[in-house]
Amino acid sequence: MLNKIKRKAPLAYFIVSRIITMFVLLFLLGFALFGLMELAPGDIVDQMMSQQIMATSQGGMASGSKAGAENVFSEEQLAKTREELGLDKPFYIQYFKWLHRVVVKHDLGVSLISRAPVSFLLSxxxxxxxxxxxxxxxxxxxxxxxxxxxxxxxxxxxxxxxxxxxxxxxxxxxxxxxxxxxxxxxxxxxxxxxxxxxxxxxxxxxxxxxxxxxxxxxxxxxxxxxxxxxxxxxxxxxxxxxxxxxxxxxxxxxxxxxxxxxxxxxxxxxxxxxxxxxxxxxxxxxxxxxxxxxxxxxxxxxxxxxxxxxxxxxxxxxxxxxxxxxxxxxxxxxxxxxxxxxxxxxxxxxxxx
CATH class of the missing domain: 1.10.3720.10 (MetI-like)
Known part of the structure; x- marks a missing residue:
């Protein structure tokens, strides 16, 4: 069947094959990006925690107290935050969930920092x-x-x-x-x-x-x-x-x-x-x-x-x-x-x- 289409419409067959190849490459690229972000030291929760500690520390110094600079984040709180953001799952599960949301629901999600829709930030x-x-x-x-x-x-x-x-x-x-x-x-x-x-x-x-x-x-x-x-x-x-x-x-x-x-x-x-x-x-x-x-x-x-x-x-x-x-x-x-x-x-x- 494919050979018949290839003989009758070689250019159309080439265009379709190139488009399919493009989407396969995009799929592999997304998988690799999730893996690289997993290998990077720290995650979004660590970033949010550092920002909160810095803000608390500055507030404590301004009030003359060091109590605000103490790390008030427990392991349970960190684990709960990662679970809410879906970061407790392996990177390939996170990727397939993201892919399902984009392809099926046409939703790019929200920024984990600003909480603004990603589509709005991109546009x-x-x-x-x-x-x-x-x-x-x-x-x-x-x-x-x-x-x-x-x-x-x-x-x-x-x-x-x-x-x-x-x-x-x-x-x-x-x-x-x-x-x-x-x-x-x-x-x-x-x-x-x-x-x-x-x-x-x-x-x-x-x-x-x-x-x-x-x-x-x-x-x-x-x-x-x-x-x-x-x-x-x-x-x-x-x-x-x-x-x-x-x-x-x-x-x-x-x-x-x-x-x-x-x-x-x-x-x-x-x-x-x-x-x-x-x-x-x-x-x-x-x-x-x-x-x-x-x-x-x-x-x-x-x-x-x-x-x-x-x-x-x-x-x-x-x-x-x-x-x-x-x-x-x-x-x-x-x-x-x-x-x-x-x-x-x-x-x-x-x-x-």
């Missing part, structure tokens, strides 16, 4: 991260193609060598160090803010918020652009040079076709394949890089929310954030595979020849 942050990463992806894509195609026609010149040097330099430069240096420059010069988000909501003044947002995210976007455009541009440049050396290019030129048509209508189209293949990896690197950026520039995104949840051992929030980012990355890979098959008709996934 308030995910659009910020998506907007920032999509802007970075568009800028890197557009400039990579423009520069890659242009410098493929200038291969071997001094300008090409100089641009290639700086592209490799910023591509190899540590991203976290670049972010810190840029923030120091912003702090010293005062031209740009050291945070990456306006201090007032969008609803208050939409137009002013838009311009303020562009001003705030300029430096983070610049760091993301410098770190991503170098490798992508060189990939497109190398692919263009490889295509320009193909026999069909010589045949087109021998027929008197203009260089513009040779570049744009023929060689350029074949550069889309490696970019589409690598675009999913680029999106994954942007999301992973935005985690550090959101922490350094105090940007209210999913990455920063995940970091705070990990520090507080908030397993519900950590798992939901991590699964969401992984889902977006895996979805990007599936979309890139589909686009690759659409752009290049020579590709036949599983079709008989």
């Amino acid at each position: 308030s942050r995910i659009w910020n991260s998506l907007l920032l990463n999509l802007i970075s992806l568009v800028l890197i894509t557009v400039f990579s193609f423009l520069l890659g195609v242009y410098f493929s026609s200038k291969a071997g010149t001094k300008l090409d060598v100089g641009v290639s040097f700086f592209a490799l330099f910023f591509h190899a430069f540590p991203g976290i160090l670049l972010l810190i240096l840029v923030q120091l420059i912003a702090s010293i010069s005062g031209v740009f803010p050291v945070t990456a988000y306006p201090d007032f909501p969008f609803e208050e003044a939409p137009v002013r918020f838009t311009f303020s947002y562009m001003h705030h995210v300029f430096l983070p976007l610049l760091c993301s652009f410098l770190g991503g455009v170098g490798g992508t541009m060189r990939t497109i440049r190398a692919t263009m040079l490889d295509q320009l050396g193909m026999p069909y290019i010589f045949a087109l030129r021998a027929r008197g076709i203009s260089e513009r048509r040779v570049y744009l209508n023929h060689a350029f189209r074949n550069t889309l394949n490696p970019y589409i293949t690598g675009s999913a990896n680029l999106l994954a690197s942007l999301f992973s890089g935005s985690l550090i950026m959101e922490i350094i520039f105090a940007y209210p995104g999913v990455g920063r929310l995940t970091y705070e949840a990990v520090l507080q051992h908030d397993i519900n929030l950590v798992l939901a954030n991590s699964m969401l980012i992984s889902f977006l990355v895996l979805l990007g890979m599936v979309i890139s595979d589909i686009l690759l098959a659409v752009v290049d008709p020579r590709i036949r996934y599983g079709a008989e020849k």
Whole structure:
């Protein structure tokens, strides 16, 4: 049955198989995340206990008494709290309960620290991260193609060598160090803010918020652009040079076709394949890089929310954030595979020849 479907609709079979593989990977990733959180020292109960002891200790010092600083938590109370939160069960039982709640009830649970619904916390942050990463992806894509195609026609010149040097330099430069240096420059010069988000909501003044947002995210976007455009541009440049050396290019030129048509209508189209293949990896690197950026520039995104949840051992929030980012990355890979098959008709996934 499967072989029959594969022969009649190879592309549809491939898409369905990739989607199934994506969900299997998400299942394994969630299982691994629960296991890693189990191995981490302490848990959410220890975190809550430490915060309570610190608050009690400060209250006792303020009143001149040390009695409030004593540890008033008994083992029975701690065990009861863990039982209420479901932390007394093995991690795999916790994971399957969480999975059942998400799949069947469509409920991501509540944050163990703030007691706010996880879906509310995610919805308030995910659009910020998506907007920032999509802007970075568009800028890197557009400039990579423009520069890659242009410098493929200038291969071997001094300008090409100089641009290639700086592209490799910023591509190899540590991203976290670049972010810190840029923030120091912003702090010293005062031209740009050291945070990456306006201090007032969008609803208050939409137009002013838009311009303020562009001003705030300029430096983070610049760091993301410098770190991503170098490798992508060189990939497109190398692919263009490889295509320009193909026999069909010589045949087109021998027929008197203009260089513009040779570049744009023929060689350029074949550069889309490696970019589409690598675009999913680029999106994954942007999301992973935005985690550090959101922490350094105090940007209210999913990455920063995940970091705070990990520090507080908030397993519900950590798992939901991590699964969401992984889902977006895996979805990007599936979309890139589909686009690759659409752009290049020579590709036949599983079709008989």
